[in-house]
Amino acid sequence: xAAGTYLLLMVALPVATLARExxxxxxxxxxxxxxxxxxxxxxxxxxxxxxxxxAVNAVMGTLIAYVLVRYRFPxxxxxxxxxxxPFAIPTLVTGMMIVTLLGPHAALxxxxxxxxxRVVYAPPAIILSxxxxxLPLVVRTVQPVLxxxxxxxxxxxxxxxxxxxxxxxxxxxxxxxxxxxxGALQSFARALGEFGxxxxxxxxxxxxxxxxxxxxxxxVESGDVHAASAMSLVLVTISFCVVxxxxxxxxxxxx
Amino acid sequence: MLYVGALVLLPVxxxxxxxxxxxxRAFAEVLARPDVLSALVMTAKLTxxxxxxNGTLGTALAFVLVRDRFVxxxxxxxxxxxxxxxxPVAVGVVLLSLFGKGGLLRPITDxxxxxxxxxWPAMAMATAFVTxxxxxxxxxxxxxxxxxxxxxxxxxxxxxxxxxxxxxxxxxxxxxxxxxxxxxxxxxxxxxxxxxxxxxxxAGQTETATVFVYRALEDRDDRGxxxxxxxxxxxxxxxxxxxxxxxxxRGSRAEAEx
Amino acid sequence: MGIVARDLVKRFxxxxxxxxxxxxxxxxxxxxVALLGxxxxxxxxxxxxxxxxxxxxxxxxxxxxxxxxxxxxxERNIGFVFQSYALFRHMTVRENVGFGLxxxxxxxxxxxxxxxxxxxxxxxxxxxxxYPHELSGGQRQRVALARAxxxxxSVLLLxxxxxxxxxxxxxxxxxxxxxxxxxxxxxxxxxxxDQEEALSVADRVIVMNRGKVEQIxxxxxxxxxxxxxxxxxxxxxxxxxxxxxxxxxxxxGSLAVHAPPGAGDGTSVRAFVRPHxxxxxxxxxxxxxxxxxxxxxxxVERLVRIGWMVRIELKLEDDQPLTVELTKDRVAELGxxxxxxxxxxxxxxxxxxxxxxx
Numbered sequence: 001x002a003a004g005t006y007l008l009l010m011v012a013l014p015v016a017t018l019a020r021e022x023x024x025x026x027x028x029x030x031x032x033x034x035x036x037x038x039x040x041x042x043x044x045x046x047x048x049x050x051x052x053x054x055a056v057n058a059v060m061g062t063l064i065a066y067v068l069v070r071y072r073f074p075x076x077x078x079x080x081x082x083x084x085x086p087f088a089i090p091t092l093v094t095g096m097m098i099v100t101l102l103g104p105h106a107a108l109x110x111x112x113x114x115x116x117x118r119v120v121y122a123p124p125a126i127i128l129s130x131x132x133x134x135l136p137l138v139v140r141t142v143q144p145v146l147x148x149x150x151x152x153x154x155x156x157x158x159x160x161x162x163x164x165x166x167x168x169x170x171x172x173x174x175x176x177x178x179x180x181x182x183g184a185l186q187s188f189a190r191a192l193g194e195f196g197x198x199x200x201x202x203x204x205x206x207x208x209x210x211x212x213x214x215x216x217x218x219x220v221e222s223g224d225v226h227a228a229s230a231m232s233l234v235l236v237t238i239s240f241c242v243v244x245x246x247x248x249x250x251x252x253x254x255x
Numbered sequence: 256m257l258y259v260g261a262l263v264l265l266p267v268x269x270x271x272x273x274x275x276x277x278x279x280r281a282f283a284e285v286l287a288r289p290d291v292l293s294a295l296v297m298t299a300k301l302t303x304x305x306x307x308x309n310g311t312l313g314t315a316l317a318f319v320l321v322r323d324r325f326v327x328x329x330x331x332x333x334x335x336x337x338x339x340x341x342x343p344v345a346v347g348v349v350l351l352s353l354f355g356k357g358g359l360l361r362p363i364t365d366x367x368x369x370x371x372x373x374x375w376p377a378m379a380m381a382t383a384f385v386t387x388x389x390x391x392x393x394x395x396x397x398x399x400x401x402x403x404x405x406x407x408x409x410x411x412x413x414x415x416x417x418x419x420x421x422x423x424x425x426x427x428x429x430x431x432x433x434x435x436x437x438x439x440x441x442x443x444x445x446x447x448x449x450x451x452x453x454x455x456x457x458a459g460q461t462e463t464a465t466v467f468v469y470r471a472l473e474d475r476d477d478r479g480x481x482x483x484x485x486x487x488x489x490x491x492x493x494x495x496x497x498x499x500x501x502x503x504x505r506g507s508r509a510e511a512e513x
Numbered sequence: 514m515g516i517v518a519r520d521l522v523k524r525f526x527x528x529x530x531x532x533x534x535x536x537x538x539x540x541x542x543x544x545x546v547a548l549l550g551x552x553x554x555x556x557x558x559x560x561x562x563x564x565x566x567x568x569x570x571x572x573x574x575x576x577x578x579x580x581x582x583x584x585x586x587x588e589r590n591i592g593f594v595f596q597s598y599a600l601f602r603h604m605t606v607r608e609n610v611g612f613g614l615x616x617x618x619x620x621x622x623x624x625x626x627x628x629x630x631x632x633x634x635x636x637x638x639x640x641x642x643x644y645p646h647e648l649s650g651g652q653r654q655r656v657a658l659a660r661a662x663x664x665x666x667s668v669l670l671l672x673x674x675x676x677x678x679x680x681x682x683x684x685x686x687x688x689x690x691x692x693x694x695x696x697x698x699x700x701x702x703x704x705x706x707d708q709e710e711a712l713s714v715a716d717r718v719i720v721m722n723r724g725k726v727e728q729i730x731x732x733x734x735x736x737x738x739x740x741x742x743x744x745x746x747x748x749x750x751x752x753x754x755x756x757x758x759x760x761x762x763x764x765x766g767s768l769a770v771h772a773p774p775g776a777g778d779g780t781s782v783r784a785f786v787r788p789h790x791x792x793x794x795x796x797x798x799x800x801x802x803x804x805x806x807x808x809x810x811x812x813v814e815r816l817v818r819i820g821w822m823v824r825i826e827l828k829l830e831d832d833q834p835l836t837v838e839l840t841k842d843r844v845a846e847l848g849x850x851x852x853x854x855x856x857x858x859x860x861x862x863x864x865x866x867x868x869x870x871x
Contacts, residue, residue, distance in 0.1 A: 003312055003315035003316040003318070003319045004316075004319060004331065006312045006315075006316065007316060007331060007334055007335065008334075011334045011335070011337045011338065011384075011387070012334060013353075014337075014341070014346065014349040014350075014353075014384070015337065015341075015349075017349050017352055017353055017359060018345065018348065018349050018352070020359075021348075021349075021352040060258055063258075064258070064259060079259060081495065081496070081499050082259060082264070083259070084495055084498065085267075085491075085492070085495055087438075087441065087442075088441045088445070088491035088492065088494055088495040088498075089267075089445065089487075089488055089491045089492075090444065090445030090446075090447060090465050090484075090487050090488075090491065091445060091447060091448075092445070092447045092465045092468055092469060092484070093270065093445070093465075093468070093484045093487050093488050093491075094266070096270065096468070096472070096480065096481075096484050097266030097267060097269055097270045098266055100266075100269040100270060100272075100273050101265055101266050101269040106269070132266070135259075189340055190339075192342065193340075193341065193342020193343065193344070193345065194342075195342060195343050195344050195447065195448035196343070196445075196447040196448055196465070199469075200469075200472065213342050213343075213344045213448070214344075216342070216344040216345065216348060217344050217347075217448070217451070217452065220344075220347070220348060220351065220452055225348065225351055225352055225355065228344075228348045228351075229348055229352060232342065232344065232345035232348045232349075235342045235345055236340070236341055236342070236345050239340045239341070239342070240337070240340050242340075243336060243339070243340040244333075247333065247336070402597075404595050404597050404599035405599045405600075405601055405602070407566055407586075407593075407595070407599065408593065408595055408599035408600075408601075408660075409601075409612070410566070410585075410586045410587055411564060411566070411586055411587075411591060411592065411593035411661070412612055412613035412616070412660070412661075412663075412664060413587045413588075413590075413613055413616060413617060413664060414587065414612070414613075414616050415587060418616055422612070422616070423601055426601075426603040426604075427601075427602065427603060429603075
């Protein structure tokens, strides 16, 4: 009973509050808050960076999981532990690390700058920090599924004459695709709301490097809780839908 | 390998260089600053709060979700994951619209004379909220796997429900609980977005370590920012290693049980 | 009386049907009794009701003459061995066995001496510091038994105690349970779906099916004089023949035996024939047909050699199958081969009037 009440107070109430606050001035006002050019640009930027990140993450995360499961090499254990580091390190610290590494005062940053590529205070840094923060999600979803495959399927394909690449494409990949999609969706949902690392690396220039979550923060700072609620409501709705899709897929037994 | 190295190790190394650039003595001097100390203590307090609250109520929630059958169980199960899906800033916004100026619950808290928003109660709530799912999600599967036979066996041997819980159930779920609690700690220490919105941001009073780092960056107090960020990073790396140890303990047991 | 169950009823959750339907029996102090039946027959539920792990919807449970129906499981002073053993995983063998004593506030020394004695009894004295996951199935089973015995229960209840073990260990433990019972003389009830196990270990057997008691009796009574068609079919029989009463005899295809008492002409009957109750007279080409009407012919369909026994699958003239078991020497003596015609006769059959109401 106590547990149920706790859950209701902690979870259902906040969501209800957000909906109430966001809709308190009617749908028209909600629309105005969202279609304000700054807000619209923020939402678009957030979706774009999250999409790019999810795509890169799907590929690289699968690769890392594959290497971790199928190959034995010195340092594998360490690598396995390192994968979880982004979960543990505060996101704000992640942002700082990226600025220190690639910022205008850092050697690497100047190198990129000389090559004409602006990383920090620009979209690439946003994508980079999102990649860091969500790194474990795809790896940790795909890894157990790969482990369960245990290699016998692949060996069966080899005995039937399939090359390694064909085997990966025709046998392994289809088996782990549901897990990859689940992991990518989760990282996408997580990226939409990411704040700590982005606020440090993005520069937060309205219409150019201001993401939705940082926009919410800005609105609160300037005292417009209503606009902040409206934007939060949009973020929550999108990521909640994604999470629902993921859990429906899992319940359906697709990984 | 290279990808992980570039994405994970390089940033960590560069952070350490920034913090230790002035030598260990300078590092210690920054740590002794009162505003730094108070921020670290604040983070420790909030983390302890989150671990205690979610450790007990999260475990209770896991019990309800695994053992009981009732209408709306699936909905309740889905609700547990909401904090994972919610942006931290959205959590902050919610707390402000509940307890901030003109907030929904403001009349009640005013009548009671409690200051919630821009003070530690809201920060504690934010921290507990974002870490809610960890214990539930770690203890749940362990409970499920354990079943009720061991508890019934204790009953047949004459143990009361309380004795059974303390001597049989709790030891059975201890590694799951430990794992969930460690995750809770890691997340609580690093929580920033939600806390930033509801903390008053008063240096030396309502600042957590992460909020301090943010303000220090804004104020161009780079040394302070780097030192505290390094402490946070080291704490999380320590917790990560702890997680690995707990996972091995739990894993070896589960495997041996077949 | 050790245990009395009086009109126990337990309904399925949701209300439709009864898992346990008016079950009554009495078990004497010091008896070793098997609850035998197919899975889903309600026997485990009865055992759990005796233990107090479940409460009956109707009926009473008496242990040592005291009504325990409303007494909590903790206070019934029973020992229970779970099918999964349910050993406490985080405790060593010694800690597991000592648990029941320890929570009763016994001193360290008392607990230690009882635990040592019990571990010696179950022959696990050297494994006291091991954890359950470091033991084999048979060893875990014995730890579970020692743990149940430690607090000195007045009744020992075992749920499918040998179900999860391999055949050899199962035989050993069976033998061992029998001896343990002789030494300790504690009232014991065990649940099993294995008729051989029930007949070879128990003093008496309670056969259950569909929540009801089919028969209660000694292994001999159950085997020799099955009270119902179900018991006859479940215990020991392989052959089931159909036929009807004609002229005061039960005709089973080309075979005939004495009719059950009180069954008039035209009554349908079911006969259960044990493989060793079929007499194989000989191969038709080599034996002169005797004048007895009870001798019929059958064709040998298959010979299956199992160790020193041979299972012979026959087909009667009306296509009803019949299985016979003979030693391999006897088969050689008769000169049996697949495809040959043989004369068969029934020494004994358990006959039941067909119940069309089912």
